[in-house]
Amino acid sequence: MEKAFSNLEESLKNTDDKIESITWRLESFEKEFPSGENQDSVMELIQTVSEITEDYLNLRKEMQEVQQIQKELTDSLKSKVSHVQKQYMMLKERVIQSQAYKDSKERK
Numbered sequence: 001m002e003k004a005f006s007n008l009e010e011s012l013k014n015t016d017d018k019i020e021s022i023t024w025r026l027e028s029f030e031k032e033f034p035s036g037e038n039q040d041s042v043m044e045l046i047q048t049v050s051e052i053t054e055d056y057l058n059l060r061k062e063m064q065e066v067q068q069i070q071k072e073l074t075d076s077l078k079s080k081v082s083h084v085q086k087q088y089m090m091l092k093e094r095v096i097q098s099q100a101y102k103d104s105k106e107r108k
Contacts, residue, residue, distance in 0.1 A: 021048050
């Protein structure tokens with residue numbers, strides 16, 4: 001699961017780089033062709049790219065929050081499993097000792 005999140009994070013980083021590249025290209029295009037019609041279209045595209053970038057950043061933030069929650073859950077589960085294993089070993093030892101005690105009593 002962590003690998004999937006890592007792959008998703010890498011994909012989001014690549015997307016972020018592409019969005020920045022698109023924004024830069026649009027701004028360059030706007031500077032080269034400052035006519036009214038083209039400028040309005042470019043401004044709309046820049047606005048759209050800005051909205052996409054904002055959505056992407058929100059998604060990235062949410063993904064990081066999910067990763068943090070996943071880490072906390074994993075740590076909690078590891079701790080609980082360790083506790084259960086210790087309890088199991090303790091109970092197993094008691095059963096073995098009890099059985100050994102019974103066996104020694106029966107032999108007498």
